[in-house]
Amino acid sequence: MKTTFNINNLVRPNIAALKPYSSARDEFKDATSNQMIFLDANENPFENGVNRYPDPQQKDVKSMLSSIKNIPTENILLGNGSDEVLDLIFRAFCEPNQDNIITLPPTYGMYNVLANTNAIDVLTVELNADFQPKVDDILNTQNSNTKLLFLCSPNNPTANSFEASKIEKLLTNFNGIIVIDEAYIDFSEDESWISRLSEFSNLIVAQTLSKAYGMAGIRLGICFASTEIISILNKIKPPYNVNQLTQLKAIQRLEKQQEVQNEIQNIISERSLLIKALASITWIDTIYPTQANFVLVKVDDATNRYNQLVEKGIVVRNRTNQPLCNNCLRFTVGTSEENEKFIAVLKNI
Secondary structure (H helix, E strand, O other), X not given: OOOOOOHHHOOOHHHHOOOOOOOHHHHXXXXXOOOOOOOOOOOOOOOOOOOOOOOOOOHHHHHHHHHHHOOOHHHEEEEOHHHHHHHHXXXXXXXXXXXXXXXXXXXXXXXXXXXXXXXXXXXXXXXXXXXXXXXXXXHHXXXXXXXXXXXXXXXXXXXXXXXXXHHHHHHHHOOOEEEEEOOOHHHOOOXXXXXXXXXXXXXXXXXXXXXXXXXXXXXXXXXXXXHHHHHHHHHHOOOOOOOHHHHHHHHHHHOOHHHHHHHHHHHHHHHHHHHHHHOXXXXXXXXXXXXXXXXXXXXXXXXXXXXXHHHOOOOOEEOOOOOOOOOEEEEEOOOHHHHHHHHHHHOOO
């Protein structure tokens, strides 16, 4: 455990001194009561299902997530997609035009976008040939202004998970906060790092309902961290950042755990069938290991193959311009019917 880590040394001074906005629904806690007449929030009084402001702390959603993930609600923050969660982390801990972060290309592109938006420098340490972090290089790259390290595991676009021993060494020796982006964790054999939150006070784990839960359209991101970090992020999040419709849809989906698990197993099964079929395609050179709901492959000419697939009505992702991904395409695992059509097209181009 990192004994020298103190979150107060990382938070921006203006954020530490900030007094958060107090909304009407923060001041009166029982916002769901049917016995009260609400004249406090300047709302339209005519009931239509969404005329009232949503619960600013999303208590019902957090309660369900707490039960499912076995994590206390005080260790959970919800956002308008994971991108808002990540942006809050930048704004809480990174001083514009002064601090920097470390990313490990090839990785999720929004880390760079958010850094640029917040005027934060990006230091990069490319993954090794096996798409694993170069731990010593990362630790040697950090400096006194390095606040965040982003680890996407399973990684996008490479689909592999990072070795636990490497992540643990980073958590123990990195001087800032490590954000582990687990958008694809439900498709992985590895255990989520949320089970080790109590061991590492510099750990933030980001998850989402967009992938395994099939709810990309409602935009709900999840942040798991120490109560100290969650308290800081709560100070700066917009008061009603997760709308009422999103909260309701999330609850309905979270109640269907067996259905979600069945879909996850179906995707994993289809992933295996797809990989087996890809092995027979002569113009595919390499099929990289995957613990996500997609497969990265190296082909003879990525741009040409991408265009051929589009002409056949199939859209994949061309990742050839990403570091270490020359002539690589990324295939999302579809339904059984979609995968059959996909494989048939692959065999005939």
